[in-house]
Amino acid sequence: MQQIIYFIRKFRYFLLFIFLEVLAIIFTIQQHSYHTSKFVNSANFISGGIYHKVNSINEFFILKTENKLLIEENIQLKNLLNKKDINYSEENYNVIDTAQYFQKYEYSIAKVINNNFTKKNNILTLNKGEKQGLTTDLGVINSNGVIGVIKNVSSNYSTVLSILNSSSKINVRLKNSNHFGTLVWDGKTHTTTQLIDIPRQVTIKVGDTIITGGKSAIFPEGINTGTIKDFIFENNQYQQINVLLFNDMSSLGYVQIVKNLQKNEQKKLEQNTNNE
Amino acid sequence: MSNLIISNSIRFIGLVLLQVLILNHVNLFGYLNPLVYIVWIFLFPIRKNKSIFLIASFLLGLSVDFFSNSGGINAAATLFIAFIRLPILKIILRKSDFDYLLFKLRAVSIDKIFLYIATLTIIHHFIVFSLEYLSFNAFMTIISNTFFTSIFTILLSILGILLFVKKK
Numbered sequence: 023m024q025q026i027i028y029f030i031r032k033f034r035y036f037l038l039f040i041f042l043e044v045l046a047i048i049f050t051i052q053q054h055s056y057h058t059s060k061f062v063n064s065a066n067f068i069s070g071g072i073y074h075k076v077n078s079i080n081e082f083f084i085l086k087t088e089n090k091l092l093i094e095e096n097i098q099l100k101n102l103l104n105k106k107d108i109n110y111s112e113e114n115y116n117v118i119d120t121a122q123y124f125q126k127y128e129y130s131i132a133k134v135i136n137n138n139f140t141k142k143n144n145i146l147t148l149n150k151g152e153k154q155g156l157t158t159d160l161g162v163i164n165s166n167g168v169i170g171v172i173k174n175v176s177s178n179y180s181t182v183l184s185i186l187n188s189s190s191k192i193n194v195r196l197k198n199s200n201h202f203g204t205l206v207w208d209g210k211t212h213t214t215t216q217l218i219d220i221p222r223q224v225t226i227k228v229g230d231t232i233i234t235g236g237k238s239a240i241f242p243e244g245i246n247t248g249t250i251k252d253f254i255f256e257n258n259q260y261q262q263i264n265v266l267l268f269n270d271m272s273s274l275g276y277v278q279i280v281k282n283l284q285k286n287e288q289k290k291l292e293q294n295t296n297n298e
Numbered sequence: 299m300s301n302l303i304i305s306n307s308i309r310f311i312g313l314v315l316l317q318v319l320i321l322n323h324v325n326l327f328g329y330l331n332p333l334v335y336i337v338w339i340f341l342f343p344i345r346k347n348k349s350i351f352l353i354a355s356f357l358l359g360l361s362v363d364f365f366s367n368s369g370g371i372n373a374a375a376t377l378f379i380a381f382i383r384l385p386i387l388k389i390i391l392r393k394s395d396f397d398y399l400l401f402k403l404r405a406v407s408i409d410k411i412f413l414y415i416a417t418l419t420i421i422h423h424f425i426v427f428s429l430e431y432l433s434f435n436a437f438m439t440i441i442s443n444t445f446f447t448s449i450f451t452i453l454l455s456i457l458g459i460l461l462f463v464k465k466k
Binding site: 034035038039042043045046047048049050051052053054063064066068069072073076136138140141142143145147181211272 | 365366373377381429432
């Protein structure tokens with residue numbers, strides 16, 4: 023017994039060191055796995071609050087670019103509105119039946135208060151959380167394309183798994199054909215991501231537009247994401263396809279959060295079918 | 299003594315805020331962010347009782363982790379250099395035992411300060427980047443990141459210490 027006490031007294035700093043080091047490694051491993059609940063993230067009261075304060079100062083300097091983005095989107099929407107010519111003549115008059123009407127996606131606005139794009143696993147912080155109706159696994163987009171998926175929520179803040187993260191996988195497809203692929207990131211530059219799982223019979227060209235596929239129940243179909251920058255075709259396979267993003271991931275301001283109102287229904291149906 | 303506690307607490311909070319609000323967004327050449335918060339480890343007074351120092355350095359790393367969503371990467375690396383600080387200092391100064399209470403970093407010659415800071419910084423950065431990439435495939439990336447970020451960190455730390463720490 024005395025030996026043990028002597029041992030502990032002699033190596034007490036070393037034991038404390040080992041204990042804390044193991045704790046730190048556990049936090050690191052938790053961060054690398056997607057589904058375990060995390061203790062260390064910036065969606066908490068203190069770090070979220072400090073980021074929020076600092077961001078309200080930084081916001082002033084990005085007003086100009088933010089305005090430009092809004093004007094561009096407005097013009098795009100106005101053009102879309104003008105394309106639709108509505109015929110109000112007597113013969114074909116449409117009655118919109120509100121009982122039949124159903125909404126699939128609900129959009130809400132939030133702001134990026136902490137942005138990362140240089141690390142291997144980038145995570146953003148948003149200024150909205152559970153109290154504003156956010157939950158995990160909601161899509162985050164802006165007018166230029168996909169940004170990521172919500173990972174953790176606290177009562178007032180939330181963290182987003184950016185598309186610039188090694189564990190991010192977004193379902194996308196080519197705009198001019200219906201072939202699906204997956205968008206991943208190799209961790210090199212923040213302007214390009216990689217497209218994988220494209221079947222070899224598909225012909226692609228540099229400059230082809232990539233849009234979201236709508237297979238994942240998180241993002242609606244048809245959000246513009248990027249264009250093909252270059253690709254390597256070797257041994258009858260696409261080895262690497264680089265996609266140039268429309269979004270400048272290094273300057274993000276206001277973002278939109280997409281909530282799929284029929285997600286549970288779709289998930290349940292798919293699960294039931296699989297179980298049969 | 300209480301003076302020492304206050305000055306070290308202020309330095310702790312100041313360095314964490316400097317790191318997460320400014321230095322994490324420098325992105326020199328697109329990806330270099332200096333990790334200057336470890337200056338706190340270099341400047342902490344040397345005492346016989348190390349438990350407070352170990353716990354505080356763990357908390358220092360963890361608070362940087364909280365802001366940058368990196369799990370326990372910085373906590374692990376900071377704790378490690380806190381643990382090996384005294385042995386390294388003994389090797390560099392070629393002393394087996396020195397007066398703990400009277401030791402002041404600024405009283406040491408500049409080349410020895412440089413060696414002390416450089417060794418600890420390189421070890422710290424190597425642990426940080428290894429844990430961040432966590433694969434043998436990225437070995438060259440880890441080495442190059444460690445090397446270039448260390449140059450940046452060492453430069454800023456030595457400048458900061460020369461400018462802001464009084465030489466009595």
